[in-house]
Amino acid sequence: MLLSSLLEFYDIFVGSFDLFLEGLWITFKLSIASLLIAFVIGLFIAILKISNIKILQWIADLYIWIVRGTPLVVQIFILFYGLTDIFLIPMFWAGVAGLAFHSGAYIAEIIRGTIQSIDKGQREAGRSLGMTSGMTMRRIILPQAFRRAVPSLGNQFIIGIKDSSLVSFIGMQDLFGVASSMGSNTFNYLPYFITVAIYYLFIVLILTLIVNKIEKKLARSD
Amino acid sequence: MLLSSLLEFYDIFVGSFDLFLEGLWITFKLSIASLLIAFVIGLFIAILKISNIKILQWIADLYIWIVRGTPLVVQIFILFYGLTDIFLIPMFWAGVAGLAFHSGAYIAEIIRGTIQSIDKGQREAGRSLGMTSGMTMRRIILPQAFRRAVPSLGNQFIIGIKDSSLVSFIGMQDLFGVASSMGSNTFNYLPYFITVAIYYLFIVLILTLIVNKIEKKLARSD
Amino acid sequence: GSEEGSTNTDSGEAEAGGDYNLIKDGKLTFAASGEFKPFSYMEGSEMVGYDIAVGEAIAEKLGLEPVQQKAKFSGIVTGVNEGRYDIAVASHTITDERKEQVNFTEPYYYSGPVIYTRPDSDITSADDLNGKEISVSRGSSYVSMAEEYTDNIPQVDSDVVALQSLASGHHDAVITDDITGITAIENGLVIENRGQLGVSNQAIAVNKENEELLNAIDEALQEMKDSGELAELAEKWIGEDITEEPETTE
Amino acid sequence: MSEVREMIRVDKLNKSFGDLHVLKDIDMTVNESDVVVLVGASGSGKSTLLRCLNFLEIKNSGTITIESENVEKETHNLNKIREKVGMVFQHFNLFPHKTVLGNVTEAPIQVKGISRQQAVKEGKELLDKVGLGDKYNVYPSTLSGGQKQRVAIARALAMKPDVMLFDEPTSALDPELVGEVLATMKELALEGMTMVVVTHEMGFAREVGDWVVYMHDGKIVETGIPSDLFDHPQEERTKAFLSSIL
């Protein structure tokens, strides 16, 4: 009984491999694109926040407040269904934009935190050598901040990949979308949801290992 | 033109108030129930993790790994559709269980982190006065750990409330479920999604203020 | 309503295949849910089913290349209205509310909403539905039907999700299309038909600003009906001819 | 005169942390009302010895006899033993979430199960005794280091221990606050409390100590009354140590 349902699960797992591979590819593209954009947004917002210009800080705060104050799924739906009145965003890019908009705020907070954790003597050393403010930020502060941010950024990237599952609700056939479709085709959701859980676990595991490796490598020079 | 769409939005906002109030009530019940359970799970798992018993640590690690390795929406769906073969969880409780299962892992990590951040001199002081291990944990370590955990727990509670929006996908008419239904019934998503975003922002704002207040109150005696 | 400029991603120099105002020149972009077996469902990364077959046949008749778009059912009408899709071949029942948003072609099949329950249920007809928990697909015409009996209406994103939860023990009943229910039963779900709630006409939704496309599709449909091609597609995907208007409609 | 009562007896005590052999065949006796001062270089094992006496560290071999009972982890309730042996730490380790009085009453109420009224009464007496009669209801964070350490002493005394262990009770204090803590300890010694004290305060050792024990590298090198050991050390290593700190 247990054996037969295990065998059934095995068949489903193997049989759906090709399809999930396509879903994986979409999840992958989506995550990479959104996380790269989120990183740029995050860096930009972090710099606004540590600038001494009130209005810029205020803009950054507002952005972070909105993102942290509303569920990701609301953000994605507003971008996909809502903004069509103003301009129409293709599905893939609506997903990317929603995810990037969301992760961007968290990444901004991570970057801001690590920038501020860098000893202020570093800034002073840079300035005392005649470096401009921007040069000091770019060449001295940011490289150190990024290293220090690796664990948190890695964690945020993993969260981003899991969050990307929500784009299936605007119709994308990402990993989770494939699982939903297969479940509804066969009128049997459980094995497909378990299968997709395994895929996610596997991705997260790999990523965790990579992040740990990078962390170790960077620790070398600290 | 802008004015008329503002007026339209105002009408929708006011007109949907009753319905959203019902959704708010469901979101509220769901969040409270799931966060209380998550807290119990988190405390339990944190204690397993700091116990010196390998097998218990291993169970805690496995649980945390599974939760952090899979998207919340997958967890909710598996609980809702999957476990029905074994026992049937009513929709509300499937939602509660999914959210609690998920938040529990994050809360466990927060509690474990703060327990371990308590100076080990505190434990030794307790033991040296003849207190048992359990007594020291209960009377000395945990009260301090909880205080220290307030900001992170508050943050996690806010995340929990936002995450609760995903139960709309198993059919619950929570805040987000109401917004989705209203949007699709009226073929006009934007105002409803913006309305629901405002509700969430408002809840998060209130909660942030409460957490800050508690934090300040606790800081008094530190 | 959508502006012409925003609906055209390729700029609109009219080609010889038709001067409809299409999202992509020479291509007919049609939406379906992909979660409504046997009308539309996924086979590999492609949607198949009766809806899809009809959509493709029409595109061919119009001399256009069919482009399928999977979308959540609840967002499809809005998507057509706002110019995200040219048309929707997604088993939409013609309703007055939807007619305010989009134009409908002539029906391409006839069906009816049915009450499904688990076999052990004491619901035997619509009369027993009062106050029960009835799950339906979000954005479907079944929402307002269910509202006549109860206000306990869990709404999910596809009919199959609703049926699956019903079969697993959730909810008291599901209102969905007859044929979808039959397919579910064939696929092993243990549920039963407890009465039809009337007859509905399913049609293709077209953007309001695209009268020419509407007319062209109606023409194509009529041709397919006359030639028996539509009935053939129904036989192939559904197993019976559902393209004939029943004697009695409400 | 009554017979001398042995409070602590240590025989062939050994303690290792992994490969690091920290205490090597320690023999030591502490009689009732003795004040034993433990001195030695950093890392010589003073704290470890003290912690073994309070069973915060568990010995590898040897015997520890507390009030004529040979205490073994397997057969004894260590919490009961710890009630008899009070400990004062370098960093006070007060409970920051409890008021001064709460710190002092916590263990009597929870461990001994005495009533709150009784604990409060006794706690207040102890706090009066250490000169903090006006600080019952404040939280530790508002106290100076010297005040904190005196609360820590009162907290340990509240369990009515037979022996008090002090591990560098004044090293974390600003110089001007050392005196008030030493005065409290001296008073305690005069009342006849049995005490083992790790300290670098040689004045205190001379004035209050009955015995001085010099440790080096995990061994007891020399034991004597303060005037002998400080002024006429027998061992080369003791001489070297004393010249480095005096």
Added chain:
Amino acid sequence: MSEVREMIRVDKLNKSFGDLHVLKDIDMTVNESDVVVLVGASGSGKSTLLRCLNFLEIKNSGTITIESENVEKETHNLNKIREKVGMVFQHFNLFPHKTVLGNVTEAPIQVKGISRQQAVKEGKELLDKVGLGDKYNVYPSTLSGGQKQRVAIARALAMKPDVMLFDEPTSALDPELVGEVLATMKELALEGMTMVVVTHEMGFAREVGDWVVYMHDGKIVETGIPSDLFDHPQEERTKAFLSSIL
């Protein structure tokens, strides 16, 4: 003999942090090749004065003239001025993500825009000079405090400054490492570098200093050559300060 060239001139310099008036009407002149030693109690404003000379703090009033140019934030590119004035910090502030050589070449390449080869060549020469010829490619974290501070000196020298400022360059060092840094500084002084040094190393002040400036509470109380100021202080406060540290 050639005329004496004024490197730094400070007139009526005032600096406040909020309500705290930290520098009060400071007047000071530093000529070419002078070694000026700044002494004074903690909080007297020594660091703040040094930081004003390097424009890490911006003065509230008064004038600062560097090589005959009256420098004002509004009209001058402070980065250009900072190139002329090197600074060495108490806590080294090396760049941990760059190798020793990278620390030394960073500013010449980025700020002066000289070629990498040229910067590496000059950097290696400087590192050889401070006795770290074998450490080009290691990261700062692997160095001792004394080595770190010598890298910091080389890093500042790489910009070919006309004046070097040192803010307690040896206070963060273990005693046995102080000598190597002072030796490097002495060598620099002998080569004719103009230097302003905040230090508690009175031996160095006596031996290397041309002038000693004693600050108290934000004011310059007394200035003199080392032997005069240390052995025959004129002011009461100077006497009190010297007796407290010598």
